[in-house]
Amino acid sequence: MSSSAVSLSEPHVLARTKEALFPEDGASDTYAVVDTQFAKNEWLSGQPLDQRIRDRLSPFNHVRLGGGYPDLVGVRNLDNDFLAVERFGDEPPLIVIEAKGYDSKEDGVPTEKGITQAYDRLAEANVAYLAAPAKTITQTDRTLARELNVGVLGVSEAGTVTPIERPRVVGNRTTSDATAIRFQASAQGVADKSFSLNHPKNYLGYALSCYADRETAELQAEHVVGEVDGSRQGAAFLGLIHERNGRTELTTLGQEVVRFAKSNYGTVEAALREFENWKRSRKRFIDDEPLWGQLARRIVYDYKATTLLVSMLQELHEIGNSRPTLVDLVTYLHGTHSTFAVELFIKGDEDVRSRVLDEEGELQTSELADGTVYHSPTVFQLKAMLYHAGIVTERGKEPNKLDPTEDIWALRELV
Incomplete structure (x- = not known):
């Protein structure tokens, strides 16, 4: 088997495509998973799958969309080069990719099958692609893809990914599996650093500190908790704050925390001073402070x-x-x-x-x-x-x- 066939087997094609469409650049509202079939140690007979490829493909999950399980499901605002239109709606699109590559026989790549599989997923996705070795994509493939609104990505032996056909972003119906991936890509998705503190008062307090006149970090550390970054991130995951035009602002839910504080204490500053009494407390919040506990319940339940x-x-x-x-x-x-x-x-x-x-x-x-x-x-x-x-x-x-x-x-x- 030639080295080009090994380097353009299905996992390699998918890994290169994921790198191109989902680079690890810290962009917000982005997340992608690859189907569990790619977690195996060996793809082609006698050819162990390089650990670096498996790392690029990770994380794995088995996500059903349309009539089957796409090779990759993700959410991201794509570069304009990959789309026929720049944007559809306010949310980043849900993207599916079907990858095809050389098998152990090195006789052909089922590109047409990949296009029809990708098309099937469009009932529940916004954008669908076939990714395959660039040399295997025919004019017939391109014509079919254009008719079905499926993008085509050609992967070279050097690993570069070129958009050959660019799809339009379309609307779709929502399913629980699609919703789960969208949730993970959102500001509230569960990640290793989503919640680092285990008491809701730390996140309520951050909303107040964000609103008060003094510097947010100083107020949070003085009255609520010293782990300012953790409380800020948790407040974002609970939907109390968000970033807008480079600034941290309260959401409507965060504003309700401020209203509650003013209603019960007169000023936000007075409410923050009350938070000092709860530092290092292990008592159940809703029993110890019923009013604040009920507010915390509403916010946690809204998650x-x-x-x-x-x-x-x-x-x-x-x-x-x-x-x-x-x-x-x-x-x-x-x-x-x-x-x-x-x-x-x-x-x-x-x-x-x-x-x-x-x-x-x-x-x-x-x-x-x-x-x-x-x-x-x-x-x-x-x-x-x-x-x-x-x-x-x-x-x-x-x-x-x-x-x-x-x-x-x-x-x-x-x-």
Whole structure:
């Protein structure tokens, strides 16, 4: 087999395409996952897949869109070179990619099949592409792609990616799997640094510090918590603040925190002084400070992941499991919202995803007994905030201290 065939096998084509369309440049509102079939150690017979390629493809998940599972699903504002129009609506588009490459026989690349597969995904995506070795793309392929509004990306032996046909961005219907990827790409998606503090008062306080006249970081450190960056990031994830024109501003939800403070304390500054009494407190917030606790409950409940978790815990109660363990919850959630379950609870590390999901995307429940496979922001910080807001019965724990078979996720008030 020639070296060009190996370098342009399907995983290599997809890795190069992901690098081109989803570069690691720190852009906001961007996220992408690659199908679990690419997590295998060997793609072509006798040719181990380079770990660098697997790292480029990571994280893995099995996301259903249309009639199947795209090779890549992601959200990002693409460079104009890749689109026939610059933008459709305010949100970045949901993008799907079907990759095709040389197989071990090096006889042909099923480009036409890739185009029709990509077209099938357009029912639930905004943009769809075929990515394939540039030399294999024919004029017939290009004509078919134009008719179906599928983009075509040619990958050279040197690894460069060239847009050969540029698609239009279209509207679509929303499914739970598509919503999960959009959620991860948003400012509220679960990432390793989404929540670093486990008390909602730190994020409420940041909204007040942001509004007050003095410098935000000084006020936050003086009255609320010294970890200013963590509280700022958590406030953004809870939707209390956002960036606009290079400035941090309160959202409508953040403004409601300010209104609440003024209504109960007269001034924001007076409310901030009250926060000093809660430093290092381990008491449940909603019991210790009922008014602020109810406000925290409203804000934490407004967080998209909370509403999903509460509905799943209620469903588990209705089928006879009122005190589900973490393993019970993730297993049940995966059965009904598989993409959300993985993105919300399981670390994005290539090694972890490969253990928890097999090549067909099936959940390996035995791996769920290992606490280290879980996202700390969900099982520790988010759960702690749900506890303080009076939603669940127990606090969260750090993954290295977690026994998922004993960690209880139960609603404090069942319906």
